[in-house]
Amino acid sequence: MAKAKPYKKRADRLSSRVHPTVRFFWGLGLLACLVFAGGWEARGILMFLGMALALASGKRVSLPYFAFLIFTVVLFNLLLPEGKVWVQLGPWPVTEGAFFLGLGKGCTFAGLVFFSLASISRDLHLPGKFGALWAKTFSWYEQLMDERRVLKPRALLMSIDRLLERLYPTRPGAISSHEPEVHQHRKAATRVSGWVLVTLTLVPALVLSVVWR
Amino acid sequence: MPRSTKPVRTDLVAFFGALSLFFATLEYLFPKPIPFFRLGLSNLPLLVSLGFFSFREQLLLLLLKVVGTGIVNGTLASHVFLFSTGATLASFLVMYGLYRVLPTRAVSLTGISLAGALASNAVQILLAMTIVYGPASGVVAPWYFGLGTFTGLAMGWGAETFQNHSKWYGRLRGQG
Numbered sequence: 001m002a003k004a005k006p007y008k009k010r011a012d013r014l015s016s017r018v019h020p021t022v023r024f025f026w027g028l029g030l031l032a033c034l035v036f037a038g039g040w041e042a043r044g045i046l047m048f049l050g051m052a053l054a055l056a057s058g059k060r061v062s063l064p065y066f067a068f069l070i071f072t073v074v075l076f077n078l079l080l081p082e083g084k085v086w087v088q089l090g091p092w093p094v095t096e097g098a099f100f101l102g103l104g105k106g107c108t109f110a111g112l113v114f115f116s117l118a119s120i121s122r123d124l125h126l127p128g129k130f131g132a133l134w135a136k137t138f139s140w141y142e143q144l145m146d147e148r149r150v151l152k153p154r155a156l157l158m159s160i161d162r163l164l165e166r167l168y169p170t171r172p173g174a175i176s177s178h179e180p181e182v183h184q185h186r187k188a189a190t191r192v193s194g195w196v197l198v199t200l201t202l203v204p205a206l207v208l209s210v211v212w213r
Numbered sequence: 214m215p216r217s218t219k220p221v222r223t224d225l226v227a228f229f230g231a232l233s234l235f236f237a238t239l240e241y242l243f244p245k246p247i248p249f250f251r252l253g254l255s256n257l258p259l260l261v262s263l264g265f266f267s268f269r270e271q272l273l274l275l276l277l278k279v280v281g282t283g284i285v286n287g288t289l290a291s292h293v294f295l296f297s298t299g300a301t302l303a304s305f306l307v308m309y310g311l312y313r314v315l316p317t318r319a320v321s322l323t324g325i326s327l328a329g330a331l332a333s334n335a336v337q338i339l340l341a342m343t344i345v346y347g348p349a350s351g352v353v354a355p356w357y358f359g360l361g362t363f364t365g366l367a368m369g370w371g372a373e374t375f376q377n378h379s380k381w382y383g384r385l386r387g388q389g
Contacts, residue, residue, distance in 0.1 A: 028290060031290055059287050072346065076349045076350045077346075079347075079349035080348075105345070109345055112290070113293060115291075116287055116290040116291035116294075117287035118287075119287075119290060120284055120287040120288070120289045120290060124284060126280075130276070133223055133227055133273070133277065134277065134280070134281065134284075136224070137228075137230040137277050138281070140227060140228055140231030141234045141235055141238075141281070141285070143231075144231055144235040145235065148235070157374070157378055157379060160379070161379050161380055164379075164381045165381050167228070168381075170385050
């Protein structure tokens with residue numbers, strides 16, 4: 001079995017510049033540009049913009065995964081011939097129309113994931129009762145991540161039991177409060193450099209999706 | 214079905230939600246042998262809580278799982294989120310239905326997990342055919358169901374082992 005990679009956080013270069021809520025709506029705007037862009041060329045350019053932003057946000061981007069995603073979308077599109085025949089492989093005509101349609105679709109789906117990776121921050125505040133519940137959940141999640149090294153593969157069940165008991169006591173006489181410590185992270189407002197970044201990406205993306213139709 | 218008047222145990226639901234996210238992250242950190250292949254570790258809390266969560270609590274847990282995974286992995290605004298929501302909802306409805314409708318001894322947790330995994334796969338294939346890859350992608354359905362059978366059985370076995378041997382879980386059920 002392949003060895004697990006150590007859990008290492010990469011630097012998020014966007015969080016210090018753009019507030020999580022602004023970042024969320026910025027991402028939605030870019031997503032809309034990608035979805036409404038006409039040709040595969042525009043979608044390809046936007047996909048690379050998304051990739052750059054995802055990398056800047058410190059998220060893990062597996063290039064083989066996305067290459068495979070685009071390849072399979074193109075492949076399945078080629079099974080439904082459309083337009084000029086490029087080459088005939090036995091009974092199967094490889095057509096231009098199907099290829100570029102698949103390429104555009106593949107770039108769109110890969111771009112959607114990239115923009116989503118870049119725009120969704122863990123500090124995103126969710127409103128209402130669900131937001132409060134989410135804050136609790138996330139706090140426990142962070143505690144589990146902090147203590148994950150106590151899990152021992154050789155005595156997995158026992159070590160899981162111990163970890164669960166420590167975080168959520170069930171023994172008679174144990175502390176009955178099951179309230180996790182919820183940290184309220186106050187995020188700074190979007191900085192000027194953040195607004196510049198938002199404008200420099202959103203305006204060209206908008207132009208690209210409107211012009212290249 | 215009469216509407217439950219029992220208050221929702223939000224702390225416990227939040228804790229199980231955190232466990233789901235924790236397992237999702239662990240799975241994300243391991244390299245995948247096959248692209249798009251998922252073991253579905255994050256479904257384990259949903260599976261083991263079938264015995265003591267009400268329908269409302271289970272739905273809340275499901276919501277925390279899909280939205281939380283979307284936020285933690287950053288896929289909330291992509292088609293991945295749609296796939297995850299559809300698949301989790303389908304598998305939950307099948308698992309919950311089987312758990313509530315059939316007598317306890319008629320089907321084991323492994324059987325319930327297998328049914329849930331196959332329902333999840335069916336929804337994912339339908340979504341892939343209609344949204345991402347087109348109708349031709351139906352050709353991979355047999356392979357996909359084969360993998361789903363393997364992961365469903367594996368997760369069911371894991372959940373059953375935990376349910377039968379975990380002291381923490383036993384005490385929790387006793388409190389329920």
